[in-house]
Ligand code: SF4
């Protein structure tokens with residue numbers, strides 16, 4: 001068992017680092033968003049299998065995304081991004097439609113303003129019901145003439161907990177409720193969690209959240225129960241296009257690299273991998289993504305870092321401040337004779 | 340097949356999807372951000388992070404915990420230097436704020452009945468676990484020393500009463516030994532998160548918090564101890580207030596992009612008010628508090644209020660920095676571009 005890079009940097013075997021001696025291979029997801037069709041079968045399968053409660057039935061005005069964000073009650077989240085340009089060599093055929101292209105710019109303005117009015121600034125998406133005032137009465141695209149028509153592409157991506165090599169949520173959990181499984185995944189034990197909420201702020205991706213009324217923290221378990229029975233996770237099982245692939249992480253990383261090269265060769269030069277590198281700020285994801293635009297366009301942080309990286313600097317600074325505190329108290333008594 | 344070279348689909352993205360957003364007008368529009376608002380891209384301007392689920396109870400605890408630590412230091416010092424009035428006030432203050440802290444910490448849990456689960460593990464990577472154990476070490480001493488001061492006169496001569504008063508000094512000293520930990524760990528508690536405004540402030544925040552703890556401890560002593568014995572309280576108040584003011588200014592200046600969370604909006608207003616009160620309290624402690632009981636009480640209260648508002652201001656800045664995706668995306672994007680890892684070059 002290695003103690004090197006336990007908290008930051010490349011780490012070959014997180015399960016062994018956590019003390020699992022004889023353990024199975026590290027497993028994970030490869031989510032290839034270039035073949036996602038936005039059917040949300042993954043979201044449904046996850047809810048069904050894991051008995052995840054509903055997160056509100058509101059229309060959010062984010063294209064066809066009415067989940068909004070991962071949260072306590074959304075462990076898979078399909079993002080929909082409408083962009084006025086082509087995907088590779090495809091013709092979206094929008095130019096022939098009577099309504100013209102998407103009015104996503106305008107919609108985004110409205111969504112953005114409505115989000116700011118909510119209690120947690122939109123952070124409750126995926127956990128609680130959020131009413132952003134949709135639907136409105138205007139037809140999407142109404143008011144655009146033929147001259148406004150553009151090329152069009154839809155980016156769809158099924159987001160999930162990254163099962164980080166260095167997981168911010170796990171590092172800060174004070175009860176040991178969050179733990180590293182023998183598969184190298186990160187899971188909350190619901191009978192231990194006391195709902196302190198520290199993990200919610202520890203995750204650099206905004207994945208885990210506390211469930212209202214229940215008081216405990218919830219997130220994707222990578223179907224720990226199914227894994228132990230030799231089954232693949234429900235979302236990967238349900239995905240009709242194999243956009244979500246499950247398997248040993250080493251194999252998935254290779255497959256991701258191959259797919260990337262293939263797409264680049266096909267002229268989709270904007271394809272890129274996200275979370276595949278063990279050298280990134282969280283030591284690489286257990287859930288690797290292939291994206292067609294910058295991560296932030298999908299609501300993902302472009303260069304996340306596990307907060308634990310700076311733990312040494314923080315405690316050093318705290319130690320100096322604590323010493324100053326002692327000196328201040330001493331000098332208050334020694335500084336001068338009794339007045 | 341003859342493949343056509345497609346232009347990169349995100350070429351020139353900045354002028355199509357990226358927009359410069361104006362801030363919500365809740366800061367009265369009077370303050371200009373120090374750093375110009377960068378262009379950035381996002382998913383419907385939706386937050387990237389989850390805002391902390393903690394509510395007012397956590398910043399309130401930051402204050403009561405600091406107050407307890409500051410008072411414990413004063414109590415031990417007063418005990419050793421023969422200032423019974425100050426000792427009594429400080430020990431009772433340390434006990435009272437410890438009880439308040441415990442209530443706030445337990446009540447803030449999603450499952451308060453499971454608070455003992457904190458004691459299942461001792462986990463160095465979790466500042467909340469470290470803090471729990473610091474409190475476990477600190478609590479009994481502070482509680483015992485405080486309880487000894489509260490023994491009613493008619494019970495003082497009884498055996499338990501005598502025992503308690505005998506134990507008060509070692510108990511008070513043990514509390515003082517752990518008080519610096521109590522006063523400073525809360526800064527790490529906040530910084531050890533993905534919350535941009537807290538994480539970026541990890542160098543300065545411990546000084547803000549120990550300064551604030553000293554100021555509030557001193558303030559409490561000034562309010563409740565006789566003026567003749569409160570000299571150390573006044574000096575601790577002045578030193579603490581100075582440290583708090585200086586460190587808090589550094590937070591404003593040194594954080595780069597995340598600094599805006601402190602210098603705009605509600606967090607800014609709370610911290611500005613805190614500065615005025617802390618400054619007034621410190622000036623009072625160095626002047627009128629030495630002569631009049633009323634002056635001492637007023638200055639002490641100003642220091643206490645300043646310390647509390649500082650905690651709420653810091654807390655608010657962190658929450659704000661999670662609600663706005665700019666705080667996450669802009670600095671990270673800059674870092675990528677600077678180190679040449681930008682995915683635009685991928
Ligand atoms: S830090 Fe966030 S993304 Fe990483 S394992 Fe924890 S919840 Fe998942």
Ligand code: SF4
Nearest residue numbers: 173193195196197199
């Ligand atoms: S809320 Fe639960 S899982 Fe999250 S850090 Fe606290 S005890 Fe751990």
